Amino acid sequence: MTTKQMSLGMNILGFGSHSGAWRQGEAAIDAYIDVNYYRDIARISERGCLDAIFLADGPALPPDVSAQPGGRLEPTVLLTAVAAATERIGVIATCSSTYNEPFNLARRIASLDHISGGRAAWNVVTNAGDAAAQNFGLAGAPLHVDRYGRAEEFVDVTLKLWDSWEDDAIIGDRSAGRFADPGKVHTLDFKGKHFQVKGPLNLPRSPQGRPVLVQAGSSEGGKALGSRYADAIFTTQTTLADGLAFYREMKARAKAWGRDPQHLKIMPGLSTVIGSTEAEAHARFDELNAWHGEHGLLQQVAGRIGIDPRELDPDAPLPWERIGAVADFERGSQGFLEAQLNLARSENLTIRQLSRRILVGHRLAVGTPEQVADTLAEWFLAGAGDGFNIMPDMFPSGARVFVEEVVPLLQKRGLFRTEYTGTTLREHLGLPKAHNQFAA
Numbered sequence: 001m002t003t004k005q006m007s008l009g010m011n012i013l014g015f016g017s018h019s020g021a022w023r024q025g026e027a028a029i030d031a032y033i034d035v036n037y038y039r040d041i042a043r044i045s046e047r048g049c050l051d052a053i054f055l056a057d058g059p060a061l062p063p064d065v066s067a068q069p070g071g072r073l074e075p076t077v078l079l080t081a082v083a084a085a086t087e088r089i090g091v092i093a094t095c096s097s098t099y100n101e102p103f104n105l106a107r108r109i110a111s112l113d114h115i116s117g118g119r120a121a122w123n124v125v126t127n128a129g130d131a132a133a134q135n136f137g138l139a140g141a142p143l144h145v146d147r148y149g150r151a152e153e154f155v156d157v158t159l160k161l162w163d164s165w166e167d168d169a170i171i172g173d174r175s176a177g178r179f180a181d182p183g184k185v186h187t188l189d190f191k192g193k194h195f196q197v198k199g200p201l202n203l204p205r206s207p208q209g210r211p212v213l214v215q216a217g218s219s220e221g222g223k224a225l226g227s228r229y230a231d232a233i234f235t236t237q238t239t240l241a242d243g244l245a246f247y248r249e250m251k252a253r254a255k256a257w258g259r260d261p262q263h264l265k266i267m268p269g270l271s272t273v274i275g276s277t278e279a280e281a282h283a284r285f286d287e288l289n290a291w292h293g294e295h296g297l298l299q300q301v302a303g304r305i306g307i308d309p310r311e312l313d314p315d316a317p318l319p320w321e322r323i324g325a326v327a328d329f330e331r332g333s334q335g336f337l338e339a340q341l342n343l344a345r346s347e348n349l350t351i352r353q354l355s356r357r358i359l360v361g362h363r364l365a366v367g368t369p370e371q372v373a374d375t376l377a378e379w380f381l382a383g384a385g386d387g388f389n390i391m392p393d394m395f396p397s398g399a400r401v402f403v404e405e406v407v408p409l410l411q412k413r414g415l416f417r418t419e420y421t422g423t424t425l426r427e428h429l430g431l432p433k434a435h436n437q438f439a440a
Contacts, residue, residue, distance in 0.1 A: 007387025
């Protein structure tokens with residue numbers, strides 16, 4: 001037994017983290033644009049006392065809508081409806097710093113925080129693909145260094161906007177006709193390389209001080225941004241050694257910024273395929289793989305490393321001589337690429353084997369509830385994560401079996417809560433109310 005407890009998020013990726021999930025037919029074909037589908041998964045997650053649900057997003061269709069479901073509901077709009085149908089669980093919206101403006105996004109996320117009673121978070125992403133860029137008047141995605149330069153300034157402005165009203169700015173004296181103290185509502189007059197924002201935000205300070213800031217990115221730019229600003233980092237490591245190294249590095253970086261390292265939560269992703277027996281779990285996985293097809297599995301690896309699948313031998317190792325350094329990989333996710341390469345290298349996997357070990361770029365666990373609980377406990381107790389973002393293979397059954405079968409095992413070991421003790425996402429994560437940078 002231990003007094004330290006992990007955080008758990010449920011990442012809702014369309015029909016599931018496995019690309020073959022939509023063909024399995026568990027959910028209606030239009031479920032991914034049905035608010036009740038997300039409400040159902042959120043309620044299941046809330047029954048398990050999970051910290052939050054998490055929505056990934058990207059402002060572009062996938063390249064081939066003939067083979068995969070295309071389109072996503074806008075996260076802040078969807079999560080407003082989900083928050084109204086739940087009571088405690090946090091709601092984390094992914095929004096791009098490359099294709100938004102700070103004032104509008106700060107207002108949307110702060111609105112979600114007010115509406116949810118302090119359960120909102122913004123997951124900062126920079127979007128690497130050309131397709132998104134071309135929807136916003138650009139020929140292609142900005143280079144990695146430029147995306148993160150803009151992201152750093154974007155986050156800085158957003159935090160200032162969220163802090164532009166002090167906690168006690170509203171006076172509310174009807175008899176004297178004084179609504180707010182103007183000395184506690186701050187104009188920014190921000191002028192930077194990318195943005196000029198006067199402020200203040202046209203919303204008072206939100207219930208948790210300011211919404212939780214989540215960052216997803218393991219590149220050098222991502223680590224610099226996350227260690228300086230983020231409350232939680234959703235990360236991609238696939239081996240325990242890499243998880244331990246990343247955790248220690250990010251805590252040290254946070255300390256170097258003058259932060260309390262305990263106020264930065266590291267949350268690796270884990271894709272799950274769960275069965276009542278190990279054989280049942282692998283049969284479920286094999287069935288999903290069959291729906292996706294051999295070419296689809298190999299395409300996932302080929303797309304990540306940027307090589308045409310026709311040029312790859314599935315039963316050979318990765319063509320290391322053609323891949324180059326991760327830091328030179330400008331157009332895609334460096335974090336996902338590094339995680340995939342490290343796993344292949346550490347276990348000497350063939351391309352075919354690798355294609356069955358990573359679904360969406362994260363670590364994969366195929367097995368019984370006990371085995372999934374074991375791997376979560378191993379990483380947590382070793383110090384490779386403060387919690388985990390769970391990505392079930394298929395919804396809603398993958399979420400239900402995790403909550404009903406895995407969570408009780410973690411609770412029995414004292415590694416996870418048995419009930420909510422707070423009402424805000426910051427309280428769930430064990431984070432203090434955010435300090436206002438403008439307050440005296």
